[in-house]
Amino acid sequence: MKRNVLVIGAGGVGQVVVHKCAQHNDVLGDIHVASRNVRKCREIIDSVHHKHAMKVPGVLEPHALDAMDVDATKALIRSTGAQIVINVGHAFVNMSVLQACIETGAAYLDTAIHEDADKICEAPPWYANHEWKRRDACEQQGVTAVLGIGFDPGVVNAYAALACQAYFDEVDSIDIIDVNAGSHGRYFATNFNPEINFREFTGRAWTWQDRQWVQNAMFEVQRTDDLPVVGQQTTYLTGHDELHSLSQNLDVPNIRFWMGFGEHYINVFTVLNNLGLLSEKPVWLDSGQEVVPLQVVKAILPDPASLAPAYQGKTCIGDLVRGRKDGQAREVFIYNISDHADAYAEVGSQAISYTAGVPVVAAALLVAQGEWDVRRMVNVEELPAMPLIRLMNGMGLPSRIREGSADRLLD
Amino acid sequence: MKRNVLVIGAGGVGQVVVHKCAQHNDVLGDIHVASRNVRKCREIIDSVHHKHAMKVPGVLEPHALDAMDVDATKALIRSTGAQIVINVGHAFVNMSVLQACIETGAAYLDTAIHEDADKICEAPPWYANHEWKRRDACEQQGVTAVLGIGFDPGVVNAYAALACQAYFDEVDSIDIIDVNAGSHGRYFATNFNPEINFREFTGRAWTWQDRQWVQNAMFEVQRTDDLPVVGQQTTYLTGHDELHSLSQNLDVPNIRFWMGFGEHYINVFTVLNNLGLLSEKPVWLDSGQEVVPLQVVKAILPDPASLAPAYQGKTCIGDLVRGRKDGQAREVFIYNISDHADAYAEVGSQAISYTAGVPVVAAALLVAQGEWDVRRMVNVEELPAMPLIRLMNGMGLPSRIREGSADRLLD
Incomplete structure (x- = not known):
């Protein structure tokens, strides 16, 4: 204890x-x-x-x-x-x-x-x-x-292990799908520290496919699913923490992570990224100041905590698992739905x-x-x-x- | 002398x-x-x-x-x-x-x-x-x-005065149209100092209409013209220096300035502007540094001078003048066409x-x-x-x- x-x-x-x-x-x-x-x-x-x-x-x-x-x-x-x-x-x-x-x-x-x-x-x-x-x-x-x-990483790892142990004899693929179908009502904002948020998407998207690490560019591969409560959602192949332990700890050939983005988010992200404004490497201003562009972007974006009072809608995060049980093909989706306003009411x-x-x-x-x-x-x-x-x-x-x-x- | x-x-x-x-x-x-x-x-x-x-x-x-x-x-x-x-x-x-x-x-x-x-x-x-x-x-x-x-301001003012003196008895409108139909081949760049370039578009667009100053938002009003050499071009009502003297010195009820922008330019500009990255007002980073966002954008954009060697295509700048002469409606377009590569060859x-x-x-x-x-x-x-x-x-x-x-x- x-x-x-x-x-x-x-x-x-x-x-x-x-x-x-x-x-x-x-x-x-x-x-x-x-x-x-x-x-x-x-x-x-x-x-x-x-x-x-x-x-x-x-x-x-x-x-x-x-x-x-x-x-x-x-x-x-x-x-x-x-x-x-x-x-x-x-x-x-x-x-x-x-x-x-x-x-x-x-x-x-x-x-x-x-x-x-x-x-x-x-x-x-x-x-x-x-x-x-x-x-x-x-x-x-x-x-x-x-x-x-x-939740991801974390609960989705537990879902993955549970699926392998209790629902399948053999798992072909685990697709972790993370959708925020909520809206904060601002022109653009990240839902957590922008510096960490953007770092997830500025590099290569590493995923585990056919028991190997595969690299894709961000927003290169997409899928659309009909998800519980939040309905039709498009998500994009993204690198994410949990793939790096699940690939080593579970005997599953394909483990991928998919994150939902709206077209507006992708456009703003693409502009900032192509311009070099999401770079963690310093640049020098005419004044001689040395500045990290990503820290400037962080400074001008809304404080993620400030979004909570007005946030409406729901998130859906889960594991879509495909494989075989007792010789039959099987597919299950293990997931959670959370509500922004409920969360705010309970814990702010x-x-x-x-x-x-x-x-x-x-x-x-x-x-x-x-x-x-x-x-x-x-x-x-x-x-x-x-x-x-x-x-x-x-x-x-x-x-x-x-x-x-x-x-x-x-x- | x-x-x-x-x-x-x-x-x-x-x-x-x-x-x-x-x-x-x-x-x-x-x-x-x-x-x-x-x-x-x-x-x-x-x-x-x-x-x-x-x-x-x-x-x-x-x-x-x-x-x-x-x-x-x-x-x-x-x-x-x-x-x-x-x-x-x-x-x-x-x-x-x-x-x-x-x-x-x-x-x-x-x-x-x-x-x-x-x-x-x-x-x-x-x-x-x-x-x-x-x-x-x-x-x-x-x-x-x-x-x-x-050229604008400058030559277009001379064109305006010449039209009033030599081509019209009465002028209803002078529309100054500035189109760069060239391409620098980069993702995004401004053609002169970004700090000055963006400042033209981040505020209100003041123009002279019916002998009064009228304010519009940038990109709110557009027109499309079939121009010499460069063909069909869409331009947007923009505030510009010359309107502020021509309105006082010429007896013309409508004097407007129109600048050409591609959809890509407008998208990048709109994202940067809505995020606050074109602001001349300082922000504070987590590090305590005080930074002017517009100066950071300037630092990450290509040096305008570096665009010249690869620049291709032509500019068209001129005055579309409408009015009456000898009791008849008249319209003339007085203009110049310039070529990026020719200019580079001559003066760099x-x-x-x-x-x-x-x-x-x-x-x-x-x-x-x-x-x-x-x-x-x-x-x-x-x-x-x-x-x-x-x-x-x-x-x-x-x-x-x-x-x-x-x-x-x-x-």
Whole structure:
């Protein structure tokens, strides 16, 4: 049993995570929130109290922290007595937070893969470039590290593992489809940090096809599906974290990721990208100033958190799995539908933050209660899927399975 | 008679102006070129010598100058003995260069209206906000100042005055149409300094309609014409310098400016503008850096000068004039066609710089020879048009007039 949680990161996902931890503080114990900007931690804590979200009276405290500083992070883990660290900070801090957990024995959970600021779309598998280099260290220290337990990566990995184990004898393909059919009503905005958002699409799209890594250009390959609730949706082959562990951990020849984009988004993205405005490499102005164009684009776009109050509509994220069972061809779609306005009403964030933040808190509960406290580094598909899925069914993220004309809650 | 020319500005137009001055240095005398960046002056001078463009042996010298510094500009005018100053520098330096001319007695010529860096599309008439405030000073000092003598503004003003004087009893409308039917082969680029180029389109489009100033949004109003040589072209109602003097100096109820844009240009412009990336107002990055987005866009776009070698195709700029003559309705189109590759072969710049730079040198010749040395501040429509038009016919910028099916050289 582990108790006391340190949440690192106070953006849109951090907002969801802290609210959900507060709703389960009878199990999780003290809740601490740390960010470079302590004001953002305080605002989240205020919103928790405003919604009376604490299940039982307890500790909920803000901290200023530069999570790139391993010693400072270790000191905060020790001073707070946190046995579980939920890292929902910037993707650049994963490795330093992980190191602090290894050196203090705290369990480590994150929702996205590590990135180095100066590298985009490295050679696959991405986890081998960073996190997996600490596998042996976790094993030796008996440290639990659950990588990528947001929705995608995360829940979609659990769906993939479940399909292989329970629904198929042999799986030919897993197509992870992520559609935001909602609208924020602004000319253009990204749903999370633009710097991280755009980095997903400016490089090559690596996917796993016929048991090999294949590169495509972004927006080169598309598909259209009739999805539950959100209907006909066009999505594009995209590189994404989960392919880099699923391809190594599951015996499936084709694992692809598809993200939905509207024509307007693609047009704006294409213009910015072709002009070089999404580049992470600095340029020099006439004034002599050295400026990273992508950081300027970030500065002029709406703050993603500011979109939540007006966000309407639903998201649909799931795994379309094809293969054979008992000699018959089979196809299932395992998925979740989330509603932006419902998420905002409950925790003050839109559904994209909600779907990323709820799973990592469910995972923290499973670690706290021992079921996922595996004392080594794992990706989600290596853990039992149904405990996570059942727990989330009661936490606002129900999973469903559609097969032919049948569509039911997965429990 | 005036002699010795100081050219201020060493961009694409400066390149044309210096070449053309050199081709006429028997009349103009010594040629001096000044810029903040003296290297650019030297490169232009090297290209003049490379093309053996000096008509007679003579002085052709580079100078470093901050033209915002009135005292430094006066000192350079005096030390060079320049009696004619051709200002083709940044639009922000007009007022300081003009002041230096007033205080030294040198004739002043420019090709575009003054702008203050922090103001976009001020209330009309624009000249009254800046240059015209120095009219009395020019009159008192007997200083010749010819404002806006590029192609547009400039030659199109001469066409307008000529039409009113020689072709019509009464003019209903003058539509100035500017089409670049050429191609630079790049994804996106502006044909001159992006900072100045975009500023023309980010504000309101002020035009003179029914003897009043009317505001439209950019790209709100379009027309399509079948133009000589370049054929069917769509142009958009745009605010432009010349409307602000022609409306005051000619008795014409409708004076409008139309600029041609391709759909791709409009799309890129619209995306950048809607996102706020064309703003001259600074934003703050996460790093704390203060950055002007428009300057970043300038930094990532191709240097306009770099487009010239590959530029193909032609420009068409002219005045479509409608009215009555001897009781009959009449319509004439007075225009020039220029070729990008021809301009590059002659002076190393594309046709957009060429059409701006040749007229100001023709004007300098008319000032040097006395015909335009009026010892006061004027816009081009206040001067005799035919001497300019005839001179340019022999300088690479022939003017033509089309009426019905007839189309002839204007001389």
